[in-house]
Amino acid sequence: MRILIIHTFYSQKGGEDAVFEQEYQLLKEKYTVEKMKFFNSTGIKGLFQFAGSIWNISATQKLIRKLNEFKPDLVHIHNWHFASGPLIIRAIHKKKIPIILTLHNFRLLCPSGILFHNGSIYTESLKVDFPFRAVFSGVYRNSILQTFWLAFIIWFHKVIGTWNMVSRYLLLTDFARNIFIESSFSVFEEKLVVKPNFLLKNECVGIFERSTDFLFVGRLTEEKGIKVILDAFIGSKYVIKIVGEGPLKEMVQVAAKSSHNIIYIGPLDKNGVLLEMAKCSAIVFPSVWYEGMPMTIIEALAMGTPVIASNIGAMMSMIESGNNGFLFEVGDVKSLLDMLDLWNEMNLEDKHEVYLKSKQYFNDYYSEKSNLIQFEKIIQNVFSN
Secondary structure: OEEEEEEEEOOOOOHHHHHHHHHHHHHOOOOEEEEEEEEOOOHHHHHHHHHHHHHOHHHHHHHHHHHHHHOOOEEEEOOOOOOOOOHHHHHHHHOOOOEEEEEOOOOOOOOOOOOEEOOEEOOOOOOOOOOHHHHHHOOOOOOHHHHHHHHHHHHHHHHOOOHHHOOEEEEOOHHHHHHHHOOOOOOOHHHEEEOOOOEOHHHOOOOOOOOOOEEEEOOOOHHHOHHHHHHHHOOOOOOEEEEOOOOOHHHHHHHHHHOOOEEEEEOOOHHHHHHHHHHOOEEEEOOOOOOOOOHHHHHHHHOOOOEEEEOOOHHHHHOOEOOOEEEEOOOOHHHHHHHHHHHHHOOHHHHHHHHHHHHHHHHHHOEHHHHHHHHHHHHHHHHHO
């Protein structure tokens, strides 16, 4: 079988890019696979790309040439926004080639993409035909004009049936699937299939002696719960190492200078992150938004490291309290501290059991082997229908 994987890279590298590359590495072991990449630009060029994404003839012609040359049996699209655009779906469908589209976010339901705006969960767009409130709130890039244009692109292609041309939509969690099912997104429920992200086995590191330190890995932004972490650890008896960078970097640095138990490491490469995960006591993941499917959690479980996460969105699908981590009330500092206490007071034997269960959970759901099996079942289902 010949599979073409398509992805549009954002101007700033993100998790979707890594997932795209990992999937290529996984599938080429069994199938004949080729990649096709588009790249979002910034500045004036990016503005023209965004404006033309409603009907991007140039990108579509480029794709048609690739289809004629490679002749794929299946096309898997990751991100279409915005340098390629939804028109590529229509071109693939016209050639009667099945299409799989991974939904890494909620953009088809709300132009915010993440259902988060002005510091809180934003669900005003989920059950409306056109998200006028989102437009006037400027949920995309804090711009009314850009929010309207993105919303119009999605609505226009909904009206002309583009989204119904997709054979299967891959949702990363049961939570995300339920959001789409209960929304105004009008596709058959059978087309919405759950397939999580995964981690390649060659990215895992060895076993190290555990410290008593906790670890946060991620962008230093409001929605990632940075303020919750700082409020919880300042003045506490626990040590937290913070890996990453972002808009709230200065806030973290100030806290680290005044509190000896808060250690700001800064950004690390993949091996550095996995090493820290393998050595820490547990990961703290305090996001205050739904998330898509955090690779941080998958990477932690691959290291056999439990995750103490907020009970919202994807985390509720990924964390089983007492087995591969613990859940605390989203945004609640006391609830987080209670979970830290609970974990700290467990004896070594019970902790070891949780470490083993965390690793097993990864093997069962997020490993290379389990993901390939899931993908094969999805492909079989697509062609049997």
